[in-house]
Amino acid sequence: GRDDQRGSRGRDDQRGSRGRDDQRGSRGNDDQRGSRGNDGYRGSRGRDDQRGSQGYDDRRDSRGYGEYSSRSQDSGQAPKRIFQVSPARRVAFQALHSLFEEDAFLQPALSALAAEAQLSNNDRRLAWELVLGVSRQWGSLVAHLDELLSEGCDSLPPEVLRALVLGAYQLVHLDRIPAYAAVNESVTLAKESDPKFTGVTNKVLKLIMENGLPELTKLSGHKKLAAELSHPEWWVKAQIKRCGIEQTKRIAAANNKAAPLSIRFSPKIDPQAVHERLLEEGAQLTPLKWANGGYDLKVSRPFALSSQRDRWWYVQDEASQLVAQLLEPRPGDQVWDVCAAPGGKSLTLLEMIGEQGQLLATDLHERKSNELNTRLSLFDNVTVCQHDGAKGAPDGFKFFDKILLDAPCSALGVIRRHPEIRWRRNISDVKRAAKKQRKLLESVALHLKVGGTLVYSVCTDTKEETTEVINDFLLAFPDFSVSSPSSNPVWDELYNDALNLNPADHGSDSFYAVKLMRTR
Structure with missing residues (x-):
């Protein structure tokens, strides 16, 4: 249930809206970058100082940057206007190639590309808006674009489709971006990817610029609803079954907005x-x-x-803070944070146990364990080590008063922060995660003292990873039972056999957490 979950490669990554759930990105290498000038972009809401692309000559030097010199005037012909792609759009286009194909989150990749391109603050903001915005609206935009293409989006190379969606997003969702800049620079990106599709890219974007997005006529039922909500069809079906169509729409709408800090x-x-x-x-x-x-x-x-x-x-999102507080450790308690990286919950637990308590913080991965150790290095009452909780407690540790198992999961509850997750997951990923969660829970529970409490949590809301894991555990371990937190206004309002949070109702990430007690 952490923000460090990785996506599956190429699963559920559909490309058009013709009844298929997946849209593929591109592995193309777009390592050319445009001018170091910028659009002066300051965001999509009521901000000023936008400038369009410049009529630069599109010749490149050996580093991939434009020379930006005008065409020779001694030919007697007027210079041909060729639109140079701005640095922000170039970086966004590069980052989006891993929308479906890569395991890593988009944001670190975008940060690295922006640093390499030495983007200005304005360009960095624009690139960030473009990448996250396109990731959120990809499913919807592809479905609408499909209406304007006689052979559908499936007929386009992935790089060309990416350039087309990038342009459409700016035209539809960013009212401060000059339309000509959105169109011309997207056409240039498409031309660089495959010149044969220059004309169709220009034509489709001009139609959107003049008429807006067309109605969705090729889709119906769940496929149409999935396109309208810009979420995968399998997710829409699962949510409707779990909480009804209206709540599904509300959660999807919240997922498509930026998360608070x-x-x-x-x-x-x-x-x-x-x-x-x-x-x-x-x-x-x-x-x-x-x-x-x-x-x-x-x-x-x-x-x-x-x-x-x-x-x-x-x-730390409010839901994540509440999960740690749900454990309710007391000063002096021995606590195990099983899947502790990146360490936010460990810090909250250290607040609660004081200097008299002891915290064991473990994580499966070496890099994350090292980062965790650095983050918690100021505390004398914490032990950090790389360890697989599915194998029980590390050597030298036996029983604990409190255990927090914030288990690795599908991470579908943090779509607001990582919108690409929706396109990288499918039901197979959910079932695979649930299998690992069962093994983890059964292993760590054996190290809980009688009378102690364990909190199981995940940053997702799928039934396979939440109620089904707990119900199966309670059947297999009759010496455990569901416990309630101390009575106070927060838990009285939020906790009803479990903690179920979502962005539509609580303004937080989607989290599920349940408190278990060992009775004998």
């Missing part, structure tokens, strides 16, 4: 000092509705703040 203060720093420093840096802080000690943070470029670089605060 929720934070907690470092346990090692005086909270008042952190609060004052953030205010001095121009931040707005609003206490979260349910998670005690958490805040909603609003500030320009939050990760450039010196307080963040000094690790005075860290990012």
Whole structure:
């Protein structure tokens, strides 16, 4: 249930809207970058200073950058206007090639590409908007584009389809982007990918520019609803079965919006000092509705703040904060955080157990364990090690008062933050994750003291990974039972046999958590 889940390669990655669920990206190598000028883009809502593309000559030097010199004037002919692709769009186009094909999240890839291209702040914001926006709206845009192509989107090479969707997104969803820039630069990207499709790309985008998106006439039923919601058909069917069509629409709409930035203060720093420093840096802080000690943070470029670089605060969604608080450890408790990376929940637990308690934080992966160790290095009462919880507790550890198992899962609950996840998952991934979750839960539960409590959580809402895992566990382990947290206004409102959170009703990521007690 962490943000570090990886997608499957090429599964569920459909390409058009003709009754298929999957849209493929491209593995093409688009390592050419355009000019270092920028659109002056400041976002999609009420921001100013946008400029379109420049009429640069499209010749490249050996590094892949344009020379930007005008065409020779001594020919007696007027120079031909060739649109150079702006750095932001070039980087976005490159990043989107891994929308379906790669395991890694898009955002780290985008950050690396933006740094390599030395994007300005404005260009970086535009590239970020384009990548996340296209990822969210891909299914919907492809379905509408399919209406305008006589042979459908399946007839296009992946790179050309990507350029077409990139242009359509700007025309439909970014009202501050000049239409000619969206069209001309997308046409250039398509031409670079396959010149045969230059004309059709230009024609389709001009139609959208003049008339907007067409009605969806080729789809019906669940396929049409999936296109309208820009989610995979299998997900739509599963959600309707789980919570009904109206709630499915509400969750999908919330998934297609940007997530808020929720934070907690470092346990090692005086909270008042952190609060004052953030205010001095121009931040707005609003206490979260349910998670005690958490805040909603609003500030320009939050990760450039010196307080963040000094690790005075860290990012953690409200649902994730609540999962750690649900364990309710007491000062002096022995606690095991089984799948602890990246460490946000461990920090919350350390707040609660105080210096008298002891925390074991483990993770399966070496890199994540090393990063976890660095993050928790300031605490003397924590042990960090690389370990597979499916094999039980590490050597030297036997029983714990409290265990938190935030299990690896399909991560469908964090679609707001990682919109590409929806296109990388299918029901097989869900079932495979549930099998691993059962093994983990059965292994770590044996290390819980009698009278102790264990919280099982996942950042998803599929029945296979939530209620079915718990029901099977309780049948196999009769010495465990579902427990309720202490009575207070938060748990009285949110906890009903389990914690079920979603972005539509709670403004948080989708999380499921249940509290179990060992009775004998």
